[in-house]
Amino acid sequence: MLEEVAKTIARYSMFQPDQRVGVAVSGGADSVCLLHVLRDLAPRWNLRLTVLHLDHQLRGDESRQDAAFVRDLAAALDLPFELQETDVAARCRATGENLEQAARAARLEFFQRLIQAGTVDRIATGHTRSDQAETVLFRFLRGAGTAGLAGIRPVTGDGIVRPLLEIDRPEIERYLGERGIVWRNDSTNASTVFARNRIRHELLPQLTRDWNPAMAETLAHTANWAQAEEAYWEDELARLAPAHLICEPPAVLLQVDRLATLPLAVMRRLVRRAVEWAKGDLRGIGFEHLAGVLELAASTEGHGRLQIPGLDVFRSFGWLRLAPPAMDNLDNRNYRLPLPVPGAVQLPGQKTVLLTELFENTNVTKTSDDVYNGWVGCLDWNRISGSLEVRNWRPGDRYQPVGHSGAEKIKVLFHQGRVPLWERRHWPVVTMSEAILWARRFGPAAGFAASPGSRPVLGIRETGG
Numbered sequence: 001m002l003e004e005v006a007k008t009i010a011r012y013s014m015f016q017p018d019q020r021v022g023v024a025v026s027g028g029a030d031s032v033c034l035l036h037v038l039r040d041l042a043p044r045w046n047l048r049l050t051v052l053h054l055d056h057q058l059r060g061d062e063s064r065q066d067a068a069f070v071r072d073l074a075a076a077l078d079l080p081f082e083l084q085e086t087d088v089a090a091r092c093r094a095t096g097e098n099l100e101q102a103a104r105a106a107r108l109e110f111f112q113r114l115i116q117a118g119t120v121d122r123i124a125t126g127h128t129r130s131d132q133a134e135t136v137l138f139r140f141l142r143g144a145g146t147a148g149l150a151g152i153r154p155v156t157g158d159g160i161v162r163p164l165l166e167i168d169r170p171e172i173e174r175y176l177g178e179r180g181i182v183w184r185n186d187s188t189n190a191s192t193v194f195a196r197n198r199i200r201h202e203l204l205p206q207l208t209r210d211w212n213p214a215m216a217e218t219l220a221h222t223a224n225w226a227q228a229e230e231a232y233w234e235d236e237l238a239r240l241a242p243a244h245l246i247c248e249p250p251a252v253l254l255q256v257d258r259l260a261t262l263p264l265a266v267m268r269r270l271v272r273r274a275v276e277w278a279k280g281d282l283r284g285i286g287f288e289h290l291a292g293v294l295e296l297a298a299s300t301e302g303h304g305r306l307q308i309p310g311l312d313v314f315r316s317f318g319w320l321r322l323a324p325p326a327m328d329n330l331d332n333r334n335y336r337l338p339l340p341v342p343g344a345v346q347l348p349g350q351k352t353v354l355l356t357e358l359f360e361n362t363n364v365t366k367t368s369d370d371v372y373n374g375w376v377g378c379l380d381w382n383r384i385s386g387s388l389e390v391r392n393w394r395p396g397d398r399y400q401p402v403g404h405s406g407a408e409k410i411k412v413l414f415h416q417g418r419v420p421l422w423e424r425r426h427w428p429v430v431t432m433s434e435a436i437l438w439a440r441r442f443g444p445a446a447g448f449a450a451s452p453g454s455r456p457v458l459g460i461r462e463t464g465g
Helices: 002-011 029-045 061-076 088-095 099-116 129-141 169-179 195-210 215-244 256-260 264-279 287-298 410-416
Strands: 020-024 048-055 081-085 122-124 245-248 251-255 303-308 311-316 319-323 336-338 343-346 353-359 378-380 388-392 428-432 435-439 457-463
Touching: 002 029, 020 029, 020 099, 029 048, 029 169, 048 061, 048 099, 061 081, 088 099, 099 122, 129 169, 129 195, 129 215, 195 215, 215 245, 215 264, 245 264, 251 256, 251 264, 256 264, 256 287, 256 319, 264 287, 264 311, 264 319, 287 303, 287 311, 287 319, 410 435
Parallel strands: 020 048, 020 122, 048 081
Antiparallel strands: 245 251, 251 319, 303 311, 311 319, 336 388, 343 353, 353 457, 378 457, 388 428, 428 435
16 A cells, blocks of 8 residues: 555655645545555655644534544644634535535635645645546536546645545555554445435446446546546647637637637637636536537627626627626726826726827828827817717717718728627727717718818827727
């Protein structure tokens, strides 16, 4: 047992010399075995161990007895002990998480608090190859891809390691039994109310008996295979994502024509990464959601919309945008602000600043792209007789840009300019009373545009977008 675990630790570089290691001990066989094994192996790396226990407060007196058992075990081994008590049931009520999600989140918060405080450098947990097999089978039944089938990672980016991941549960119980080491049994582990327990006590034994005597090992090999695949894709996505995903937090944009040139496997991975960046996680996202996004991207229609858990996905012209649903509500869409001359206004909901400045001399030409010393959109100041405002475009807005024979609906200009739907919502226009004098990209209104002889000229431009 010791040499097998030592090989696993070395294979995955779980520990560095002189590290402080928190050993998560529930009181069950796996974690008790982990503690004893690491206590014996610690001199090889000069590790300093601390025993950690989280009381979930789910089983009343039984939970308190588990905590007392682990405290006494730490004392018997002359090791420091850290206890955290968390009312997981109350957390479920507050967050809407199920018990398994809430308990896992509470454990991770406990572990991260200790790492961030410098109490420990690593957290070792007692996950075994049997846990790996159950996890892979559970995720397969739920329709996971290779990311899910990778199962339990030997080492995670947040400092958690699993030294027993290549040891089966029966080996652990034999090891403890031969040495007379006692442990506690969690009564909920026998309940078939939980899906994972039904897999452990019913489905996996049946598959082992009727289909493959080495089923646990086979499933663990599947996880190992999938982990290598995921490591490869992580490197590939680090290269591909910056070239194909445009981050405008909290939104992520993709250009559908470029996406369509890629192999299906790459398209799926990029869309999955875009979902993760926009949503913050992949919780609730399945194969059918990624397939729906790709179907929307391949649509020949100009515009389309799809809702997946936690995200609104829009297609408009050649773009896909993934963003949280609240991003487009009316409360954060409409704005109307005074526009000082000269001056600057930060446009709400955008990174851009609208700048104004007066020029005494100009050589502007009367086109829709009036430019003077980098200023785009030049107005004849003498034709302006009131205060100016900047607001977002509203349905029904119309004006006559320079070069057009008559007034145009800005919505028509959007269509002609292939402006995506989500960009229109905050599109700035400059007004005097109700008259539109200038609009982003489409320039000044014909009746207010500067000519070569205008003195002075009002220049309008945007920066930072």
